[in-house]
Amino acid sequence: MTIDNIHGPAKAALDSLAKGQVAFLQSLPKAELHAHLNGSIPISTLEELAREYIASSGSKFSSGDMLETIENFKAGVKLEKIADFFSLFPVIYTLTSNPDALRRATRAVLNRFLDGDEPQCTYLELRTGPRKTDKMSREEYIRAVLDEVERYDEDRAGLIITLDRPTGPDNWKEILDIALKLKREGRRVLGVDLAGDPLKADVEDFRAFFAQAKEASLGVTLHIAETPDNSSEETLKLLSYQPDRLGHATFLDEKAIKIVTEENTPIEICLSSNLLCKTATDLETHHIRQYLRCDHPVAICTDDTLPFRTNLLAEYALLLAAPPLGLGLSEDEVRKVAEMSMNSRLKVLLKQ
Numbered sequence: 259m260t261i262d263n264i265h266g267p268a269k270a271a272l273d274s275l276a277k278g279q280v281a282f283l284q285s286l287p288k289a290e291l292h293a294h295l296n297g298s299i300p301i302s303t304l305e306e307l308a309r310e311y312i313a314s315s316g317s318k319f320s321s322g323d324m325l326e327t328i329e330n331f332k333a334g335v336k337l338e339k340i341a342d343f344f345s346l347f348p349v350i351y352t353l354t355s356n357p358d359a360l361r362r363a364t365r366a367v368l369n370r371f372l373d374g375d376e377p378q379c380t381y382l383e384l385r386t387g388p389r390k391t392d393k394m395s396r397e398e399y400i401r402a403v404l405d406e407v408e409r410y411d412e413d414r415a416g417l418i419i420t421l422d423r424p425t426g427p428d429n430w431k432e433i434l435d436i437a438l439k440l441k442r443e444g445r446r447v448l449g450v451d452l453a454g455d456p457l458k459a460d461v462e463d464f465r466a467f468f469a470q471a472k473e474a475s476l477g478v479t480l481h482i483a484e485t486p487d488n489s490s491e492e493t494l495k496l497l498s499y500q501p502d503r504l505g506h507a508t509f510l511d512e513k514a515i516k517i518v519t520e521e522n523t524p525i526e527i528c529l530s531s532n533l534l535c536k537t538a539t540d541l542e543t544h545h546i547r548q549y550l551r552c553d554h555p556v557a558i559c560t561d562d563t564l565p566f567r568t569n570l571l572a573e574y575a576l577l578l579a580a581p582p583l584g585l586g587l588s589e590d591e592v593r594k595v596a597e598m599s600m601n602s603r604l605k606v607l608l609k610q
């Protein structure tokens with residue numbers, strides 16, 4: 259088992275590569291633009307937090323339940339459908355519900371992506387949806403995360419703040435107000451994101467919030483058309499908010515593809531996530547192919563390294579490995595994809 263506990267399609271692709279190919283992938287400057295903080299906590303950090311949590315009193319989960327969940331993460335969670343994915347978070351959230359634990363988790367995530375002999379990426383836009391707990395307000399949550407992000411130079415890391423679909427307009431307003439306030443203070447808030455269970459909420463309710471974000475020069479990236487049950491009408495409405503980037507964009511119809519192509523909107527692609535949540539059947543038919551064919555900007559990302567047991571290097575291995583383990587791109591093609599990710603950083607897009 260490697261330090262990242264990687265497993266599954268991305269590990270198989272990585273293992274199939276020659277040493278020189280791995281070194282090539284490692285050497286590419288690349289940006290990770292779609293990583294959810296609480297979905298990216300290294301398993302060793304989660305175990306440490308769980309041990310401390312169990313030792314403390316007043317546990318919401320029994321120690322048995324908590325350890326079982328962590329063992330599940332280690333062994334690999336089985337997802338029948340994307341809806342199963344969202345039920346994984348309550349245990350993680352219990353472990354990151356006070357400022358100290360949240361800071362440690364954030365530090366571990368940043369470290370795993372950006373530090374060490376073999377950093378996963380050159381640049382990281384980390385995203386998170388702030389939660390109010392009995393130990394911290396939403397603002398304290400974001401400040402704690404930002405303190406960690408800002409330990410890195412601005413050429414290395416920035417923060418995107420997520421509006422979580424199920425939580426409702428009052429919460430979205432509170433979160434956006436905090437994002438705007440922190441941006442005014444000069445903190446490293448780069449943009450806002452729409453995420454969470456893709457079948458929850460009426461996206462019309464977000465219109466004013468994303469307009470306000472754009473007015474304040476915050477970037478906007480939207481999880482869009484993540485499942486076949488997201489309607490074309492919803493997708494077109496989200497596109498009318500003129501997002502700077504799109505997450506997943508798995509089930510765009512022709513009309514939506516035309517808009518995205520004309521606007522040249524970069525797409526954050528999370529290959530393992532799509533395969534494991536079964537929103538993509540295989541790499542042969544994965545929607546990345548249609549974007550690669552027309553040179554449309556894409557950024558290869560991990561989404562949630564913890565449940566999907568992947569890392570960014572292994573996601574790039576899925577590009578380079580020969581079919582059926584990978585897409586079978588050439589090194590030049592992979593280099594171009596990595597460049598696209600660097601050009602899709604919000605700070606680059608917002609300057610255009």
Ligand SMILES: CNc1ncnc2c1ncn2[C@@H]1O[C@H](COP(=O)(O)O)[C@@H](O)[C@H]1O
Pocket residue numbers: 294295296297343344347385386387388420422453454455456481484531535561562
């Ligand atoms: C499968 N792909 C996905 N689709 C939609 N939302 C996702 C997601 N992966 C993660 N999240 C969102 O990010 C939260 C965890 O990180 P933070 O608590 O914000 O740091 C999840 O609860 C979910 O709302």
